[in-house]
Amino acid sequence: MSTHAQRERLLLADLLESAGPGAPTLCEGWTARDLAAHVVVRERRPDAAAGILLKPLKSRLDRVQQEFTAKPYEELIQLIRTGPPRSSPFALKQIDEAANSVEFYVHAEDVRRAQPDWTERTLDPVFSDVLWKRLERAARVLGRKSPVGLVLRRPDGQTAVAHKGAPVVTVTGEPGELTLFTFGRQSVAHVELDGEPDAIAKVRGTKLGIDA
Template sequence: MSTHAKRERLLLADLLEAAGPGAPTLCEGWKTRDLAAHVVVRERRLDAAGGIMIGALKGRLDRVQGEFTAKPYEELIQLIRTGPPKFSPYSLKQVDEGANAVEFFVHAEDVRRAQPDWSPREVDPVFAESLWRRLEKAARLMGRKAPVGLVLRRPDGQTVVAHRGTPVVTVTGEPGELTMFASGRQDAAKVEVDGDAEASAKAIEATLGM
């Protein structure tokens, strides 16, 4: 596994273990047990994971995820730590980095930021650049349902357009915070939102993410 994906995987496993199976997360309706089951199913049950993106397969996904949710919590944590089986495409280094580094970063923050005593996390500059590069590629997809124009802006002035339209709302923050905002965690992202009041409220309440 690649450095960023492996680090975020292990951090997520540690956070889930420390929180216990019944802790809240930023994922609506999910406790930590549900989130752990989702992570395991996504990379170990490809026959069901398609339901994450394809509505017609959601019934199968729900059944399989229910089965994994019923497993001992400690077993789920260990499956996350050990990573995908060799037959999974996620076991390939490039696939792991491309598909899991951001996924695990967001889910680790889903656990951290749902706790009342959370504080901003330092993201190392190399990983921050990696998060930004992925935002540049995925922003239009993540922002496709925004009801207003949406621009993501780094403090150094670099921008990416997540959705074209008017009025325009500009969201400024570090790459990790912009990743959380664009992933649908607007309320938990440490960002500045600039635009008229009504448009800004719509951006904060919009359905964003993959």
């Protein structure tokens, strides 16, 4: 039986293929080709991918990313579909699921929601719960740059504190939408924000997420 990460991987590959290499994405400055190269480098070149989080290694990451960006677009799509080599930690189903379910979901929406005719996707309840559990664990990291208190709330009332502070802004939405919001895609996430107008404006204008 396929995992959430495997399904999101194939969906991302399909979306990238349909969009074409020059299509825009929600990743600032990146086309679909750039995003595809990023996904491949992250899985296949751990020596360079460390630069995603470690600034001293960023120049190496940029160099390797440029090399992969120059590859035929069809080859990049195929590398995403087939997944990492057996020697990669990502080849282990448990690691793939833990590391890539959210990653591929967010990047799939980066492609989908950058297109003018995009339509909202309905997630199955099981996957929504998976996203919520991951969000609960990562909320403090994702929301650490919030200038005000930030609480995430599901429609059923479950909450997670992303940042302590005052005043407080409560963001209500489905887990997938809250995930996009906290990963810095506030402008396209279908959520409702409750709080003081100035505080809401500050949250909308702050780059949330791991790379914030």
